[in-house]
Amino acid sequence: MIAAADLASSYELVIIGGGPAGLAAAALAARAGVSTVLFDENPGVGGQIYRAITSTPVADRAVLGQDYWDGAALADEAKASGALIVNGATVWSLDRQRLVGVSVGGKARMIEADRVIIATGSQERPFPIPGWTLPGVMTAGAAQTALKAQGLVVDGRTVMAGSGPLLWLLAAQTLRAGGTIDAILDTTPRRNWLQAMFHLPDFALSPYFAKGLALLREVRAKVPVHRVDTMEAVGNDRVREVVFSGAGGTRRLPVDLLLLHQGVVPNVNLANAAGVAHVWNDRQLCFVPVLDADFGSSVPGIAVAGDGAGIAGGTAAAERGRIAAIAAVRALKPDAVVPDTQAIRQRLQREEMGRAFLDWLNRPADSFRMPEGDTIACRCEEVTAKQVRDTAKMGCEGPNQMKAFLRCGMGPCQGRLCGLTVTELIAAERKTSPDEVGYYRLRPPVKPITLAELASLPISEAERKAVER
Amino acid sequence: MFKRLAEKGPAIAITVDGRKVTARVGDTVAAALLAAGIDHCRTTPVTGAPRAPYCLMGVCFDCLVTVDGVGSRQGCLIPVREGMKVETQLGRREAGR
Incomplete structure (x- = not known):
């Protein structure tokens, strides 16, 4: 284990996040001779897609599938490259001066960086339905994490609900692991096909086409799938039932575990707090950083690679990490030998080909993004959709003002689970665009740290003298 | 809600609210709670509603627990250690009673 005391006070390149983008970037930069440190919050590298790739107890490789195991090569490359990889490190x-605050093992350090690559990836899009805060309701990604990292498979009456490739992948992995799924509730709006169809030819050429069809066949053969327009988790102390309605009327199913998923969105907190400019992406219905062709952001020296740059999947994330790393190497060590960017860009383009189809097809319905009534929008401060809507109607123009009225976004998750919902609710009520409304202005610390951690920061003699009388 | 594929890896003994719970190497605190069938880990500060781990990837903060005396730790990010003392958290109103 690397401790805070083992860290240098500066590195040429600091990479934040040990998923595919971060691992690929670290391997490339370190091999080119750049002093590189990678900070990752989890106990092991891999990010979410390759979660626990070096330690998973799931021995049968068919369960998680070849695409998961492909991540092992990335982890190996990064490890062999000479990059310093620090797990259990919270940035x-x-x-804007690229000063990185990080905590490792309860001790904090401030690290200077010439270049920074933010590779903090994505998180699941909020899925604010009635009852989504009840114990027994989790995200599909959570169940997948438990399977990958701890070999935990769903038990009892299980329903998966939502849309998007991850939901079907988790269903297939669960079945292969011997788990049972009572039903899948498909929330994909039928009319999405109208837009998606235009992009079907591109998708048919992408690597995801055949994989997607095979997954759907595998799962549909074993699990009943219902098309739904409304959905509610019901229970008092925990979820007991899921109530849903579709063309066949209203139905109820008893559940022990309800797994929700409606796509993933960039995890913007760190980039936003660093002052990186973001813009609304209407196809992916989320904020994405404004980036140049090398994934450089509006803040000099800070790049955003991987799904944090806009959702494109794990393989694309690695290619993006490489492109960002090459830009960093060229800036730091102009004479270093780096791989051919053109070949990487071509591979990236191929990976991104099917994205428009997937985005349009799986675009969640308005009712699953912008709830009504007493449905909770902000989980931490328990602020309802109605409160946000009413406050917007009263004249509140944006999410930062909304904090002052309702405290939404001010709890421990710092807006991660309500930011998009609050922005879209305000935009809907004020009949304007999410881009116009904007997002929470985030400030450090973007992750909670204790006073003891702050107090552990090394202090120079000059700094000590500055406050002495 | 969850069962283990295989009871593999060395067992690790922790306590949850004083009760003995057997975890495995590779478990995070949140995973150990789920595997033990403990389906809530805190109550909320506003209404006192029960919460359980939701995202297991460090973004939702619903799995906040007290670990070895330090409150509001993210259970999904902390690996279990032998002898670890985990306590479920009460929301502010209940804690103030």
């Missing part, structure tokens, strides 16, 4: 601050 809680990054500023």
Whole structure:
């Protein structure tokens, strides 16, 4: 285990996040001779897609599938490259001068970086239905994490609900692991096909086409699938039932575990707090950083690679990480030998080919993104959709003002689970665009740290003298 | 809600609210709670509603627990250690009673 005391006070390149983008970037930069450190919050590298790739107890490789195991090569490459990889490291601050605040093992350090690559990836899009805060309701990604990292498979009456490739992948992995799924509730709006169809030819050429069809066949053969327009988790102390309606009327199913998923969105907190400009992406219905062709952001020296740059999947994330790393190497060590960017860009383009189809097809319905009534929008401060809507109607123009009225976004998750919902609710009520409304202005620390951690920061003699009388 | 594929890896003994719970190497605190069938880990500060781990990837903060005396730790990010003392958390109103 690497401790805070083992860290240098500066590195040429600091990479934040040990998923495919971060691992690929670290391997490339370190091999080119750049002093590189990678900070990752989890106990092991892999990010979410390759979660626990070096330690998973799931021995049967068919369960998680070849695409998962492909991640092992990335982890190996990064490890062999000479990059310093620090797990259990929480980055809680990054500023425009590329000063990185990080905590390792309860001790904090401020690290200077010439270049920074933010590779903090994505998170699941909020899925604010009635009852989504009840114990027994989790995200599909959570169940997948438990399967990959701890070999935990769903038990009892299980329903998966939502849309998007991850939902079907988790269903297939669960079945292969011997788990049972009572039903899948498909929330994909039928009319999405109208837009998606235009992009079907591109998708048919992408690597995801055949994989997607095979997954659907595998799962549909074993699990009943219902098309639904409304959905509610019901229970008092925990979820007991899921109530849903579709063309066949209203139905109820008893559940022990309800797994929700409606796609993933960039995890913007760190980039936003560092002052990186973001823009609304209407196809992916989320904010994405404004980036150049090398994934450089609006803040000099800070790049955003991987799904944090806009959702494109794990393989694309690795290619993006390489492109960002090459830009960093060229800036730091102009004479270093780096791989051919053109070949990487071509591979990336191929990976991104089917994205428009997937995005349009799986675009969640308005009712599953912008709830009504007493449905909770902000989980931490328990603020309802109605409160947000009413406050917007009263004249509140944006999410930052909304904090002052309702405290939404001010709890421990710092808006991660309500940011998009609150922005879209305000936009809907004020009949304007999410881009116009904007997002929470985030500030460090973007992850909670204790006073003891802050107090553990090394202080120079000059700094000590500055406050002495 | 969850069962283990195989009871593999060395067992690790932790306590949850004083009760003995057997975890496995590779478990996070949140995973150990789920595997033990403990389906809530805190109550909320506003209404006192029960919450359980939701995202297991460090973004939702619903799995906050007290670990070895330090409150509001993210259970999904902390690996279990032998002898670890985990306590479920009460929301502010209940804690103030």
